[in-house]
Amino acid sequence: MLHYHTITVTPFQQNCSLLWCDQTQAAAVIDPGGDLDEVLAEVQRLGLKLEQIWLTHAHIDHAGAAGELAQQLGLPIIGPHPGDQFWIDALAQQSQMFGFPQARPFTPTRWLHDGDTVTLGRSSVQVRHCPGHTPGHVVFHSPEIGRAFVGDVLFAGSIGRTDFPQGDHEQLLASIRERLWPMGDATVFIPGHGPESSFGRERRSNPYVRDPL
Ligand SMILES: [Zn+2]
Numbered sequence: 001m002l003h004y005h006t007i008t009v010t011p012f013q014q015n016c017s018l019l020w021c022d023q024t025q026a027a028a029v030i031d032p033g034g035d036l037d038e039v040l041a042e043v044q045r046l047g048l049k050l051e052q053i054w055l056t057h058a059h060i061d062h063a064g065a066a067g068e069l070a071q072q073l074g075l076p077i078i079g080p081h082p083g084d085q086f087w088i089d090a091l092a093q094q095s096q097m098f099g100f101p102q103a104r105p106f107t108p109t110r111w112l113h114d115g116d117t118v119t120l121g122r123s124s125v126q127v128r129h130c131p132g133h134t135p136g137h138v139v140f141h142s143p144e145i146g147r148a149f150v151g152d153v154l155f156a157g158s159i160g161r162t163d164f165p166q167g168d169h170e171q172l173l174a175s176i177r178e179r180l181w182p183m184g185d186a187t188v189f190i191p192g193h194g195p196e197s198s199f200g201r202e203r204r205s206n207p208y209v210r211d212p213l
C-alpha cells in the first residue's frame with residue numbers, strides 16, 4: 001500500500017510530496033523544487049529509503065532541486081514528458097529570475113509518456129500526459145489509494161496558468177476533462193500549490209472546469 005506526506009517548499013509554497021510503499025519503505029519524491037534539507041529530514045523522520053525523483057513538469061518551483069538531489073544521492077530522475085525539455089534548459093535562467101539557488105542542470109533518466117507506469121516498491125502508479133500549463137506536464141495517479149498528484153494542472157477552485165511560452169488554455173481544459181475526470185469523482189488530488197480537493201468537488205464548484213448544469 002502507498003502512503004504520502006506533503007511538504008511545502010520554496011518561496012512559491014510548492015507541494016512537494018514523498019510517496020512510499022509501506023512494505024519496502026521504498027520512496028519517491030515528487031517535485032523537489034527546493035528546501036532539500038527539509039525534504040531529507042522528513043525522509044529520515046519517516047524512515048524511508050529514497051530511491052527516485054519524479055517530476056510533473058520543469059518549472060523552477062517543482063524541478064529546481066532535482067539535479068542537486070539526483071547528484072547528491074545518485075537517484076534517477078523520472079519525468080516529465082519530453083515536451084518540457086525547453087523548460088529544463090531554462091532552469092538556470094529561471095533560478096536567477098526568481099532568486100532561487102542556482103539549479104543544477106540534469107537530463108531525466110527516463111522521460112514519461114501518456115499511459116506509462118512507474119513502479120515504487122510493490123506498487124505502481126499510472127502516468128497521464130496533461131499538457132496546457134506546460135507542454136510536457138504529467139500527472140501521477142494511484143488508483144490503489146485514490147490519489148492523483150497533478151502539479152499545476154488543477155487546483156482547488158482554480159486551474160494552472162497558461163500565459164507562459166507554449167501554454168495553451170484550451171489544451172489545459174481538455175487535459176482536465178479528458179484525462180483527470182475519468183479517474184473518478186472520489187479521487188483526491190494533491191495540487192502543486194494550496195489544499196487538496198477531489199475531482200468530484202471541482203466538477204461541481206470549480207468556475208473554470210465545472211460541469212454544465
Ligand atoms: Zn508550473
Ligand SMILES: [Zn+2]
Nearest residue numbers: 059061152192
Ligand atoms: Zn508551481
